[in-house]
Structures are given as structure tokens and as C-alpha cells.
Amino acid sequence: MGRSAERNQRMRDERREQILAVALELFAARGLAATKIGDIARRARIAQGLLYHYFPSKDVIYLELIRGAFERMNAAARGLEKLPMPPGEKVRRALEALVAGLTENDDTARYYLLTAQASASEATPRTVQALIRAERAVPYEVMARIIRAGQRDGSVREGDPEELAVLFWVLIRGLAIHRATWGPGFRAPPVSALIRVFLSEG
Amino acid sequence: MGRSAERNQRMRDERREQILAVALELFAARGLAATKIGDIARRARIAQGLLYHYFPSKDVIYLELIRGAFERMNAAARGLEKLPMPPGEKVRRALEALVAGLTENDDTARYYLLTAQASASEATPRTVQALIRAERAVPYEVMARIIRAGQRDGSVREGDPEELAVLFWVLIRGLAIHRATWGPGFRAPPVSALIRVFLSEG
């Protein structure tokens, strides 16, 4: 590939990213069905027809975003598991990082909203549903393993690890929805209150 | 109004209820935009045209359902507050009843899903948004008052009552979404784990 071909490829990728960024914003705010392809094009400041030079359909844009959401989320989960610290500390760090991300980073909040919608809706396209089914267990499994390890060393409270892991993600997803409902100035519950659900002390 | 006029009115109301029940099911499962008026008619086993003899538009059906959701929820909240028991006990009962309702009663779960979607989406019709803005604070206020009373008598943990109330509803809404994602056979976290977020002991 020559110099200019490379540059063209880079520009093409940038354009794709730009479209995806706009689409993430709109899909998170309105959902798949209520987001019009024309809205995405307008907000991205390109003609509607041009959008189809970068993506073959609305569903494919959506799929791409969901794929990205799971990539980030699952990579972060596995990264957390590998960190060199005791399990109880991992739970605390994860809660702090997730709540901070949800509060301060708009795209983070949008990704959580997106997956929550897509996972809960029967209107989600089949291709996306298949992806979700393949990926959605990872965060639960990781958190259950961390909790189990924490119970062995006494830093995490007793209780079924799977159920506690469910509770962990229920909290995070609930916070994301809450933020979407009440706006960025919402009153986040203190992390300390969340931590005592899981940790024996502190 | 004569006898038969009354009977006709009753039949008309029943028909309306039947349509609303179907609409609740579909809106909760797919959201407003992805639910087609034709789907509602088909599932209610009536012609699409006939539906418009009972409701003037899709948005009005949606509005009606959201109104019903808030009526039930806010009535339940105010009823809870009036119960003759100590505040800590009210928190425990509320959690137990809500989790049980979410787990066992499909329509309860659907109502929570519906309001969660409608509140979080910018695509929600203006009329519905106005209703939501007028009603949504009630459950938070009620719970904050109960928590404040519980802190005075020592049964509820310390912490900002508003923030704890947010946490309470974040949990409930999170559970509703979780159930929608994983189906009725989902692993509900034990109520005991939720209770210790709020109560000093037990």
C-alpha cells in the first residue's frame, strides 16, 4: 500500500469513528428504532447517502457499537482480575472506577446504556442478540471468581458468589439508567454505601 | 344512562383494558418506537382499524400506560409510608415486596421496565415526558422520609437520606432490567444482601 493509499485509509477510519461517535450518542439517548439514519448523518455533517459508503445499514452501525462496548467492558474485567492486589481490593477499585466513569465520562455512560437497552429489548436485531449472548456472561464470571477468592481470604462477605456478582452488575447498570434519567447532575449514592454490600469491613 | 348503555360502557372499558394489557407487554419488551400498532392489534385479535375506535393514537396508549404505572407506584409508596410499623421495618417490607413482585408478577416487572425506558429516552413523546417530570420524584421523596425517620430511631444506617433513597430505587430498577435481560429464571440476589445496605442490623 502506497503513501496516499495509507492516508486515505486513515481518513476513512477517522470518518467511520466520527459516524460511530455520533451514533453512540443518539442510540444511547433514543434507542435503535427511534434513531433515524438521517439524524446520524445530519449530526455527523455528511449527506445521508454518503453514510452508506461507510456502513451498509443502520443495524451494522449498531452492531459495531455493541461489539465495541463488550470489547471494552470485557477487556476491563479481565484486566481487573489480573491486577496484583488482594480480591477485596479489586472489588473496591472496580466499584470506584465504574462509578467514577459513569459519573464523569459521557461515553462510558452511553456504552452501558446501549448494552442495557440492547440486552433487554426483543426488538434488538438477531445478529446483535447473538453477539450479546456470546459475550454477556464474561463480566459476571469474572466478578464471581474475584468474589469467591475474596471469600476464601475473608475480605468479602459470605453469600453465593454468582448472586453477589449479579448484584454488583445490577448496581452498575442501575446507576447508568439513573444517570440517563436525571442527567449528569444526578446525586450519585456514595461508593462507601455500595462497598459494604460486598466487603466484610471498611 | 340506561341499562344497556351501562353494559356497553362496561364492554368498551373491558376492550380498552385488553388492548392496554397487550400494549404493556409489547412496549415493555420492545420499546415505543419498535412496537407497531399492527402488532398490538394482531395480539389483541382485533382489526387495526378498530383499535382507533378505542384510542386515538399509539402515543396515547403509551401515555395511558405510563400514567397507570405511576399511579400504582406512587399509591404503593404513600401506602407504605402510612403503614403502622417502625421505619426500618418499612424499608425491609418494601424491599421484600418489590423483589417478590419483580420476580413473580410479570406485569409488575413490565411496568418498571416501561417507566425506566420512558424516563431514560429522549425519544419519549413530550406529553409523556411532562407526566414523568410531574410524578417521578414521589417514590424518592417517600423513601427519603422513611429513611430519615429510621435514622432518628437508629434502625437505618447513617448517610444522606436522599442518596440512600436513590440507591434504593437504583437497586429496584436495576433488578427489573436484569430480569428483562436474563428472563424469568434469573438468579435474584438475596434480599438479605440488599437489606444490609440500609439497615443497621439484621
Place this chain on the structure above:
DNA sequence: GTCTATATCCAGATAGAC
């Protein structure tokens, strides 16, 4: 009250000029 048929509109996707 209930249906079938249809008007109308809107949105996703394509064609083709530049």
C-alpha cells in the same frame, strides 16, 4: 362495533451526476 381497503407519510436504502 367491526371489518377491509386505502390515503399519506416517513424512513431506509440505492442510483447516478459531479
Place this chain on the structure above:
DNA sequence: GTCTATCTGGATATAGAC
């Protein structure tokens, strides 16, 4: 690569017969 114009399908809502 980018645009404008357009095709096409589908969905809301209405008309009108029974």
C-alpha cells in the same frame, strides 16, 4: 468521495361498507 434525487417498503391513521 460527496452530493441530490429517487425508489421502495412499511407504518400510522382514515374512510367507508356492513
